[in-house]
Amino acid sequence: MSRQTAVEVIVVGAGPAGLACALDLTAAGREVLVLEASDDVGGRMRTDVVEGFRLDRGFQVFNTSYPQVRRRVDLGALRLRPFTPGFLLADGRRSRRLLDPTRRPAQALGLLPDGPLPLRDLATVGLLGLCDAALPAAVLKRAPETTTERALRRAGVSRRTVDGVLRPFLAGVFLEDGLETSSRMFHLVWRSMVRGSLCLPGEGIGAVPRQLAARLPEGRLVCRAPVERLTADGVVLADGAVLRGRAVVVATGMAAAARLLPGLEVPTARAVTTFYHVASVSPLREPVLVVDAQRRVLNTVVLSEVVPGCAPDGRALVSTSVLGAEADERAARRRAGELYGVDSSAWRPLADYRIAEALPAGPAPLPLSRSTRFAPGRYVCGDHRATASVQGALASGARAAREVSADLAGTRR
Template sequence: MAAGVEPVDVLVVGAGAAGLACAGDLAAAGLTVRVFEGSDGVGGRMRTDVRGGFRLDRGFQVFNTSYPQVKRRLELRGLRLRPFAPDLLVHTGEGRLRVADPTRGPVRLGRLADLVPGRLGSARDLAALGVLSGRDLLAPPHVLKHGADRTTRTALSAAGLSEEFVDRVLRPFLSGVFLEDELETSSRFFHLVWRSMLRGTLCLPAEGIGAVPAQLAAALPPGTVRLESPVEALTDDGVLLTDGREATATAVVVATGPGAAVRLLPGLAPVPTRAVTTYYHAAPEPPLTEPVLVTDSARRVLNTAVLSAIGPTYAPPGRALVSTSVLGVTGTPDEAEVRRTLAELYDTDTDGWEPVAEYRVPEALPAMPPPWPLTRTTRRPAGDGSAMSDAGGARRYLCGDHRATGSVQGALASGARAAREVLADLGA
């Protein structure tokens, strides 16, 4: 072993949400842990850049306060959360229509006007949506987790929602949640996400989404995380870093994205993923002062929002920051085409808007078609070149949202499961 890399109980590869959660639980149990991260910061896909006074999350992000793992691990007050309005604006051929949650927010006639049958949808559609939402809101989580798994589109149809209403109102919004526009995603995951949105608040941290993993990392013992330390390969006794150093441990937890995981664990089956591109524009004044998400029934974009209306810290004084996301990372519209679409969505002149940044995220979410396992073991099975025998060598584990559900909750829960299984196997 090269000098300067002391052996530890557990090595974690990747300082995203899953890896940090795993490391936190292992350290709390008294094990010595080292986290190797190839980039210059923690967070994985949950990173925030600061350019010219603008806070730019790497891809559009939201933070849900109702996730159990979030409640368990994070000190929410320290994140200085800024909430989205409990509404959704859908741009249609008749202009913007408001999908309002009548149980939250101010009770005003103008805010609830589009819930009158015939505006957003028929009385039957609105009633069916109310019944579906009430069930998901009140049902115990295990009921939703163990229901029949089918596509989200099939589940919405079975709930009595018309195809017209789904395509006009729900599909544009859910496409931004799942990062696919055919609603092929597992209905179990849909019901759990719908429940979390009804029970929690969608927010953004004042310092950007990167504040979330930063808080997780700050809770670890000093020196646990080693940045700019990419792992080249796993060895029988630990890992080999790209600089030639080796590190040894009793167990290794791979907590990377699915592509890197396949590279490190050759016996692992590839996981299909969803991709997204997010454009940031600076405007001289906000095209919308309400902190609300806007979707497009024509599905030219997934969604758009004035981030500086949600959190003033996202833009310098006198400027507004607009975030807009589209599906995919190839064949996407160019910046000028996106800006022309935004002129229609916001009903304003966007000629003077300046492009600030463009983020392409090829592994933004795992694809989750039914039947999708909501959780699975993190232990690597013997016989696939990934697990060591009892005779010696480091045990190997794999965690991440692609091993659970494509969400912060899924990533944290998978990391927690990896820690539990490591502790059980090591008898700690």
């Protein structure tokens, strides 16, 4: 870029929200420039290659049911690999299998005598999922709002099942174990899990934003271009370059957005740490999520069983996630071994990702969609302006594009 450049719209950040916004504005005929501070696109949806292992920046799953995903992403090109539809609930002494009865009814019902859910709770949870899947998302968004815990109890789920099964599982979904997340958010997430498949792309989660970025016109994306501050008519980069634009869309993480837009209110951030370990032998020959019933870790999974190509030479790649950004690697490795029922002392630590802004908190009351307009010519989008999900990020980016286009055309709506 030259030291002074003028474009119609500047998008700051090339995560899912920024890319969706830029693509929609481009399709509407607007001149867009996307500035990304990092060396590649994706934001939190990045994949690194370390010693031949493919590591997502924090454990992630890809849900195929999200409307924005289905609209924008070529799912076939991602070479998706599914998880087992359900999870193992382990406490270090035994593991109990909880399968999705809507996908594997024979197996799920066959495990009832020793299953983690009583028959009544299994029926209640199954009915809850079917109802959420059948109802339009708009209906769920307008439903009476409370906490997730109260919603489950009101649905008739026993305290034993809430505390012993659903709380440990949902802690890994919402990155909080108090079940204080809005019931509306819970029902939307539950709906998406029933309607879609939980998978991982063959090349890692970073393949999703890379696919989106590839559709931008040449020269419309600049990486390694951190924005220092916004001006009255554009932005100033960290290297002093000045860019002018009729509109600026801030599509960064929450802390960076608050810095660039003083006065912007952002939610509390949920933090998580993901440890990656290398094992000579897979501790579990199945692509299934293992949930810690005692919540000493959130969950663990042998990623090389989900996506064999993520680990070279037949070795196993194990991912273990823990709430917070101050987790201890040795404790997490030891607990993962207990959950698998193996000696994990020889597992080699490969990498850890301590993610302070893994998810925006979503306690009730929770606005599920907010305007992206911040000030004249200034906009902000991201999952913190919608739901804490890829769907929310993409939808917020799409809304920003609509609002920018309307304002530039003088037809504000």
